[in-house]
Amino acid sequence: MTTETLKSLDDAPITPMELERGQSIYDLFRDLREQAPIARTHVGVTLALRNRHVALITSDATRQIETESKMMQGIFDGPIFEFTRLAMLFANGSTHIKRRMPVARTFAFKLMDAMRPKIREMAEQMIRERIGKGPIDFVGEIATQMPARIIAEILGIPREDVPVFQQWIQDTAASIGMIEPDDRPQIEKSLGEFMAYVTDLLESRRQNPQDDFLTEYVKATAEAGNLDDGEIRTQILGLILAGSDTTRGSMCMILSEMLQHPGQWADFVADIDGLKRTVVEEGMRFQPIVAAIPRVALRDIDIDGYRVPEGAVIAISIISAMRDPEIFADPDTFNIHRTDLQRWHYGFGAGAHRCVGEALARAEMEEMLSAIARLAPGTKLIGKPPVLAPGAIRQVGPMQVAFEV
Ligand code: HEM
Numbered sequence: 404m405t406t407e408t409l410k411s412l413d414d415a416p417i418t419p420m421e422l423e424r425g426q427s428i429y430d431l432f433r434d435l436r437e438q439a440p441i442a443r444t445h446v447g448v449t450l451a452l453r454n455r456h457v458a459l460i461t462s463d464a465t466r467q468i469e470t471e472s473k474m475m476q477g478i479f480d481g482p483i484f485e486f487t488r489l490a491m492l493f494a495n496g497s498t499h500i501k502r503r504m505p506v507a508r509t510f511a512f513k514l515m516d517a518m519r520p521k522i523r524e525m526a527e528q529m530i531r532e533r534i535g536k537g538p539i540d541f542v543g544e545i546a547t548q549m550p551a552r553i554i555a556e557i558l559g560i561p562r563e564d565v566p567v568f569q570q571w572i573q574d575t576a577a578s579i580g581m582i583e584p585d586d587r588p589q590i591e592k593s594l595g596e597f598m599a600y601v602t603d604l605l606e607s608r609r610q611n612p613q614d615d616f617l618t619e620y621v622k623a624t625a626e627a628g629n630l631d632d633g634e635i636r637t638q639i640l641g642l643i644l645a646g647s648d649t650t651r652g653s654m655c656m657i658l659s660e661m662l663q664h665p666g667q668w669a670d671f672v673a674d675i676d677g678l679k680r681t682v683v684e685e686g687m688r689f690q691p692i693v694a695a696i697p698r699v700a701l702r703d704i705d706i707d708g709y710r711v712p713e714g715a716v717i718a719i720s721i722i723s724a725m726r727d728p729e730i731f732a733d734p735d736t737f738n739i740h741r742t743d744l745q746r747w748h749y750g751f752g753a754g755a756h757r758c759v760g761e762a763l764a765r766a767e768m769e770e771m772l773s774a775i776a777r778l779a780p781g782t783k784l785i786g787k788p789p790v791l792a793p794g795a796i797r798q799v800g801p802m803q804v805a806f807e808v
Pocket residue numbers: 491492493503554641642643645646647649650653692693696697749750751752753755756757758759760761763764
């Protein structure tokens with residue numbers, strides 16, 4: 404297509420500020436997708452709506468957003484800014500690679516698979532204690548606890564520190580995304596304390612090496628010799644924070660969908676090991692937690708007849724990509740038996756920044772769902788199904804279940 408025939412962003416539909424009554428975010432994106440392959444938000448972000456647009460994330464025509472996301476919110480210094488400045492997630496090029504490498508090396512699939520028996524044991528214990536106890540707060544008692552306890556275990560957090568460690572996670576997980584101005588003082592305070600704690604933890608492994616992940620990580624960073632103390636510490640904080648709200652929300656939404664589809668739940672109960680992987684994959688397709696992956700255009704980019712100019716922020720909508728009828732048959736139907744799931748699940752992103760905790764997240768979700776199906780196949784959703792709030796990382800609302808045999 405020649406430049407003359409390219410449409411400008413002004414021609415793309417604008418997303419409404421609010422959903423209409425009874426409309427879901429998935430309905431909204433379906434309508435937008437039918438109008439055009441891209442849309443715009445009120446703050447000028449370009450939304451790429453097609454599954455094939457995920458390729459923009461891996462293309463050299465885009466880069467990750469760095470500290471701009473925080474500066475746009477008026478945050479120019481302090482712990483939240485420091486975290487953003489030093490985390491692998493918000494870095495590009497060689498800086499990203501040097502920060503990611505030691506984590507990727509030590510946080511490998513092999514290590515995470517070795518964690519499985521421990522994860523299974525923890526999941527089973529959490530369920531056993533609650534069978535027949537009536538409705539429980541699944542979000543608070545299970546889905547928040549599990550990722551926090553497992554990462555505490557991986558990092559070798561002393562038992563007596565676990566409660567304060569869990570509190571810090573809850574207080575600071577929002578650092579990754581948009582921050583409500585009123586919440587900022589509390590987040591800054593807790594994040595400052597959390598940073599100091601992780602610094603001490605790393606120092607203790609330098610002094611007293613152990614046979615664990617953190618010691619391996621300290622060794623890997625020392626061998627590489629190209630990260631400063633702030634960067635070394637921040638990658639550990641990044642693992643903790645990036646893995647908490649995401650795993651929690653996903654676990655809830657997958658269980659919720661399964662319990663709303665009793666036939667599919669029965670199929671899962673009958674073949675837990677055979678289906679646990681696809682249950683998680685389909686649940687993450689149907690209700691992705693990371694709504695969109697934003698990037699900056701490094702040059703003019705032509706997307707399906709539209710010209711997105713250099714410097715524009717493009718958010719690849721995972722919500723929309725996961726319901727794209729070009730890829731998924733009957734995309735608005737939850738179906739754990741579908742055969743069109745993609746090899747690389749975009750719920751975990753793509754390219755250089757693809758989730759480094761994927762193996763751990765999968766193990767936690769698969770083992771928790773399996774434990775429920777095995778020990779409490781009569782589990783029921785009590786009250787309304789949970790809903791995800793709008794946002795880059797969508798926060799899960801209340802969810803009650805009763806575990807029954
Ligand atoms: C269901 C749970 C999870 C989901 C849906 C998820 C999703 C994602 C996505 C979409 C990205 C890419 C973001 C981008 O490209 O801008 C990402 C990156 C990342 N995730 Fe996850 N994640 C999950 C669990 C975890 C866990 C358990 C950990 C660690 C324990 C973790 C650590 C990270 C880190 C450190 C990055 C940054 C990687 C980089 O920049 O190179 N995540 N995740």
